[in-house]
Amino acid sequence: MDHTNHVRLTNAELRADLIEGATIYGRDDEEISSVDHIHGTGDDAQVVFDVGGFLGIGSKRVALYASQLDFMRDEDGNVHAITQMTTDQLKDLPEHID
Template sequence: MDHTNHMRLTDAELIPSELEGATIYGPDDEKIGSVDHLHGTQVVIDVGGFLGIGAKPVAVSTSELDFMRDEDGDVHAVTSWTKDQLKKMPEHRD
């Protein structure tokens, strides 16, 4: 996916109603997870699993994700983290 024409979200748009469910893309545009919820200044990402079953929630700083909106208005994010790196992180618990 070419992200060059996608509009970056403003700080005011970094709210649960905009971000929850957003797909997260890692290096090489690999789908690595989706936003489950926000926890303070962190984004909890469900990594792995299938349709949310067996996914591992991990928390990363909002600043480590580049949120944007595509031509269809769908919100997604890109990061330098790989799926394997996220899977090795400690599981997030609320």
């Protein structure tokens, strides 16, 4: 996916109604997950999502700060995020428990 024309979200836009459900892509544009929910707003918000597994079986819930993801909007207005972490690095994160 070419992100050249995508617009980065501002801190004010990093809120649940905009980013919950957003697809998270890895640095090689592989689809890793989607945002389940967030705690807080802006760069300090914790973005919670599942990694690994298949159809929800064997997956692990993890969290990153919004500042660790690059949230943007594509030409159609769809919000998505990119992480520079690999799937294996994400799987090594501690499990997030609400």
